[in-house]
Amino acid sequence: MKITFLGTGGGRFSAISQRRMTGGFRIDNLNGKNYHVDPGPGALVRTYQFGFDPRNLDGVFVSHAHTDHYNDAEILIEAMTRGMTKEYGV
Numbered sequence: 354m355k356i357t358f359l360g361t362g363g364g365r366f367s368a369i370s371q372r373r374m375t376g377g378f379r380i381d382n383l384n385g386k387n388y389h390v391d392p393g394p395g396a397l398v399r400t401y402q403f404g405f406d407p408r409n410l411d412g413v414f415v416s417h418a419h420t421d422h423y424n425d426a427e428i429l430i431e432a433m434t435r436g437m438t439k440e441y442g443v
Contacts, residue, residue, distance in 0.1 A: 355381045359399035368394050368421045375421045379405065386411040389429055396425035397432075407432035411441070 360374025368375050375393030379400075387410050389396065400407050410433040415423045434441050 354383045355379075357381065357403060357405075359396060359403060360393065362393075363421050365421070368424075371395060374399060376400070376425070377422070379403075381405075388412045388414060390414045391416055391422040392425040392429050393421040394424040397428050400429075408435065 356378060358378045359376030360371075362368070362371070362373030362375045367373050371394070374395055376396040376399035377389060377391035377393055380388045380390065389400070389407075389410055389412075392413060392415075397407060407429050410429060413426050413429050413433065415426055430441075431437065433439075
């Protein structure tokens with residue numbers, strides 16, 4: 354298992370300035386699965402900057418409904434499901 358922080362900023366001012374980034378974090382190879390947790394603004398860009406492919410995700414988790422935790426969730430789900438052509442979810 355590997356955990357990679359794509360951004361540790363939080364709150365509206367971090368989201369606006371992106372000084373500490375708000376991309377959340379990834380958990381890779383957890384029992385063979387890859388997850389993105391709290392994909393705030395910039396999560397997709399940071400995913401590529403760190404050399405990850407968002408199409409290889411098995412799940413996206415959002416801890417709570419603040420923009421700095423969910424803003425890029427939709428586009429990561431689109432990537433994970435290949436534009437909603439691959440079924441995922443419960």
